[in-house]
Amino acid sequence: MSEETVVKIDVYTSARPQDVEKSGNVQTHEKVDLDKILVEEVGQFGKYQILTVLLAALPVIFSAFAAGEYIFTTARIPSRCLIPECDPDLPEYLPSWISNAIPNEENSNTIDNCQRYPTATITNSSNVCPAYWFNNELKVNCEAYVYENDLSVVYDFDMACDEWRRSLIGSIRTVGTLLVLPITGYISDRWGRRVALTLNAFNTGWIGLVRSFVNSYEWFLTLEVLESTIGAGAYSSCYILVTELVGPQYRVVVGATMSTLFAVGQVILGLIAWAVPQWRSLTQAVYAPQLLVVSYFWILSESVRWLMSKGRYEESEEILKKVAKRNNKVLSEKSLEALRATAEAEKTREKPKEVWLPLQVIRSRLILFRCIVSPIWWITNTLIYYGMSINAVNLSGNRYVNYIAVAAVEIPGYWTAILLLDRIGRKPVLIIGYWMCAACQFAFAFMPEGNDGLSLTFYLIGKFCIAMVMTSVYVYTAELFPTKYRHSLFAFASMVGRLGSITAPLTPALASEVWEQLPSVMFGGFALLSGLLIFTTPETLGTNLPDTMEEAENISKN
Template sequence: MCESIENQRSKSTENVIDLDRILKDEVGECGLYQMRVLALCAVLCFIMALGGNNYIFFFAKSNTRCLIPECESYSPQLNFTPSWISKAVPAAQGSFDSCHRYANTSVNASDFCSAQLFDRESVIKCEDYVYESKNSAYYEFNLACDDWRPNLIGSVKFIGFMISLPITGFVADRWGRRLALFLTINCSWISCIKYWINSYTSYIILEFLEALIGGAAFSCVFILAIEYVGSKHRAAAGAAMTSFVAMGLTLQSIISWTGIYWRYLILIFNAPLLIVIFCLWIAPESVRWLMSKGRYEESKVILENAAKMNGNILSDKTLKDLSEGLKLEEKNKNESEPWLICLVFSHKRVLFHCILTPFWWITYLFIFYGLTMSAVTISGNMYLNYSAVYAIEIPGHCLAFLLLNRIGRKLLLTSGFWICGACQVIYMLVPHGYYWQSLCIYLTGKLSITVVVTAVYVYTAELFPTRYRTTLLTYSSMIGRLGAIFAPLTPSMSSAIWELLPFVLFAGMAFLSGLLVLLAPETLGVKLPDTMQEANDLGRHSHSSILKPLRRLLFRQKSYTLR
């Protein structure tokens, strides 16, 4: 039933409007008008990235030691390495223990802080702590020797993302990309409130609310960017958006390195987004979305403005087609719109893609964020490591742009996953003490998974139809957040279970996802699907798949029809 309704609606207009042809032959696929839209989207990506994942620096583990009441009383100016420290605290890894001390002997000694005061055979946990660095939430919230609570913030944040994505996707597909973007960017108000928070519990609650409201902002920006350009420029638009995210994250780590008080950094990173909110209304709504909703009159105005700014003009045929599309939509406006889940189950290939793409997202998010969080396991300066891990994303996105339109989506994704998996295996085999060799292999793995980031965003968006693109993209991203939820815990896994456990998981999931990519159709040079039927037909007539027998087995039956 729902399949027949959707087919009637799509067939009534599919031969009237061809937006890809209009962009290519009349408006221009990537002219001045599109560049203006892309510039605004790029600025949004850059500023949003500045405020993303900054908890990594605010809650970075600081060197600590026990407060020794027998030798000192608490003061913010306490010497972190007094001369008597070896008498009271056991040695550990070339320094002294961060979380334990020698027990008191209850002996009255005449000398100040005498060794007789401490039982070197009995080691106990600290009751109070002294911190080497006091410029962090780690110090102010007293998280010494707690490996889990600082990393739990990331997991809670990604749970907020997971809930946010389907809600925002529904809003974007029902009421428009621009409205959804405006609502999600308003999370910057919550981000700034964290400046006044004085407890760990309050901070983690606000981190969750921030993600719940603004977690899908980048998905909205990304969809808006790729829907405004022609098919030849979708990869470039996607790579540009992800590159500006990488630039923002790199600048974030550099600014954090300067030693500015962490509460001031909250305002520096998030306040600029408040200014951008008022600039959003200069961004036009997605023409593809407007057409999918039958709003041809608004589409006509935007396309005419775009053609004029690009130095072109719409043909009489296009203007006539837009008018006919409006008339046809008026005839169909009283028809009930089928439920999305009904449509998905009625189109077997779309259903298969809805099962397949989330695993790519789980893998890429787990590895991408896991490698970022696990940068603390590399010896050397934390800020330098993070800067390198973020900076390597920029050439990764550029490499994805160069290769997406040359070797195709499938080969690039498979190669990216497999190279990343191989790097994890090699990294585990490098002996301790080879810092630069380990860092180079680590960054090569991050580079390859960054290529996957751009490719998987573009590829997933191309597999789903315009009317439901944001909903289905954010659905894949939502399921993928399962990987992102566990990614912040990888440093804790490394210290509590096995040092190399995260890298074993990264390698195994990367190799498996690379295989699963081969089951999907190639979308290089293919018209962006506007209807469910067009999305269902992707790859139907392709004979290039090396897994053709398996694909034939999966799709040998007719599409399901729910009644």
């Protein structure tokens, strides 16, 4: 990142009592510029920051586990009608007589999952379930089912042909991820990034473990939405914490590292699911370790930038000293004096009553417009990103390999964004990414049959592009809003964007029940629209990260 892109926190301070002269004039001490301290004194990305990123890797990977686990635990299971007149007490899935009782699907050698031939006349026969027992001119719906395996909740909750009920599990989970963002944003801005991180990770762990023991569809849904509502904010907490700790030149790189770790978590999840396919065991395997993250409350340091925004300068000084010591640097006496003077001033300064944040946004036409436009980007991102991951397991071939490949291709997408964001700007990267993704989605949707290799290529390029966009939107959205309210406004855009992830789990049902190409056409249409909307917001390359509403407005003016 260029030297001019500075995360600047100018703390507006009042004078100490001894600075007030008889004339009544107030002298102010020098403002504390955290980025200047990071760049010139304690280090932008030294051993301390590297250790923090490594520690943050664990909850980020666990967040990927929690976000994708339902793709495997609620996966389709091949099923067929139970044939009472033929099946024994413990029926096998594909007995030799099956084609006599159940039709093959059109243009396929696979049997129909949801229908059977009705019984015609049953007579004594030396054959097992002969063809003349069934009327193959008619089809009737199943009354009961035989499953190929019991690996997902589809077996436990008898959802063989109930595609919408199965898909609802993923959607109801993402309703919780919509609710968690403002909750986490409030906790993070009020009590700190570290508190938000450990609270979310702990809640995810214990609720996920409880869910692995339930035997009721209703309880399973309830725990899904509860887990995501009070536990799915760990990733955003990690993202904010680490990006606020590093210097301006490394902010984008660290953001991409967080996204990369999330993709690595998805790859690991695919491997675990492949090794532990039974859903209860899989859930326990991926959720139990998440309880360890509660220890981070004592291991991790709080965000210095957040502490400063809350006027807690003594604590900021202690953490900056630790950073300097670990990075083999020295915090200058000038900076220490500025921190102490600011801390003293904060004790005597009367803090003005703040206007309610929604009113501040409404009063600012530019900020209000960004709060309207940015959620549309996020809806597009989550719809395509999660939709492509979910539908990957329905592509031809091994579903675990497909999921791993679609997750792994995100990683070069993130780092392509890093190479381009500081060279050609945020807006060109986003526009190119959105429109390339749209082109790939339309190409995949209308590819003639028999081109599986080419279809998979377009699918992977589309996921590469949306990954590039995802990292860029994280950076770009954060740069459009002021420091004091960044997490809250960032969380608002991401929260509304969860409408996309709520819709994404329904796309397999839309493909099977409405039109096979509908999901890809939806993805392409939203990507085209979002690329156009990027033209309406300002370029942030080379600008200071705004601290106040006024500074955020000035990005457009400048």
